[in-house]
Amino acid sequence: MIISILIVTNVCWLLLYLRQKGLLMRYRSSAIDALTTHDEMKETLRIGLYHRYKKEQGEDQEDRSLEFEAFVAEMMETVRGGRTYVTRASRNYGIDIEEHTDHGLYLGLAVCADDRDPVDYRPIAVVHSQMVKRGAVGGYVATTGDFTASAYQYADELNIELYNGDRLVEVWVGGSETEVSMEQNNYEILLKE
Numbered sequence: 758m759i760i761s762i763l764i765v766t767n768v769c770w771l772l773l774y775l776r777q778k779g780l781l782m783r784y785r786s787s788a789i790d791a792l793t794t795h796d797e798m799k800e801t802l803r804i805g806l807y808h809r810y811k812k813e814q815g816e817d818q819e820d821r822s823l824e825f826e827a828f829v830a831e832m833m834e835t836v837r838g839g840r841t842y843v844t845r846a847s848r849n850y851g852i853d854i855e856e857h858t859d860h861g862l863y864l865g866l867a868v869c870a871d872d873r874d875p876v877d878y879r880p881i882a883v884v885h886s887q888m889v890k891r892g893a894v895g896g897y898v899a900t901t902g903d904f905t906a907s908a909y910q911y912a913d914e915l916n917i918e919l920y921n922g923d924r925l926v927e928v929w930v931g932g933s934e935t936e937v938s939m940e941q942n943n944y945e946i947l948l949k950e
Contacts, residue, residue: 789930802929803922807901810869826853829867829899829920832928837863851883861894870902872922877904878911885915899925 810825823843830841830853839858854865864887866880876898884896898904898912899920912919920928 799923799926799930802926803901806922806925807869807871810901811871812869825869825901826867829865829925830854830856832899832920832925833863833865833897835928835931839863851880852887862891863895863897864888864891864893865897865899868898868900868902870900872902875903875905876900876908878908881908881912881915881917881919884917888917901925 806828810828826843830843833839833854833856834841837856837858837860839856842855842857844852844855851866852864853867856863856865864884866884868876868880870876880898884898887893888896895916895918897918897920901922903921904912904919909919
């Protein structure tokens with residue numbers, strides 16, 4: 758009799774917990790939807806990324822640079838699900854991020870740039886050169902700002918992905934959205950069982 762009461766009590770607590778967790782996931786999903794649908798919010802996040810990671814005079818340039826590279830590396834893990842490694846600035850030949858996936862090696866470069874100074878073709882050329890040299894299957898350049906028209910054209914010809922500030926914010930916010938949908942699917946499976 759006591760065991761039956763304990764089992765019923767535990768089942769009730771589990772159902773209450775799952776219900777509250779589902780409610781919390783729906784609230785979180787709604788907040789993410791609000792972020793992704795408002796262009797002004799995306800613009801604010803993009804500008805915030807630039808100001809957070811920009812290089813200040815008198816600062817240790819390498820440490821600040823590595824912070825932005827680490828941020829981009831984390832975002833790129835959500836794109837392909839690989840493992841990323843941020844390279845040391847002194848020995849990278851221009852490459853900031855190595856990403857190892859099931860498909861092979863991807864090489865990346867992170868550029869914290871202002872909108873007033875769009876990124877040109879040069880970082881793309883560095884990535885392409887290192888892709889050829891190291892036999893990488895792909896590459897990308899990510900920035901908080903934007904790219905010049907010639908940079909987009911050049912990257913397209915070399916099959917190198919470009920992540921401007923808007924796209925970087927979408928990946929950043931979208932990564933959280935993916936986690937929510939996976940958690941919600943797990944919650945729905947538990948309820949069905």
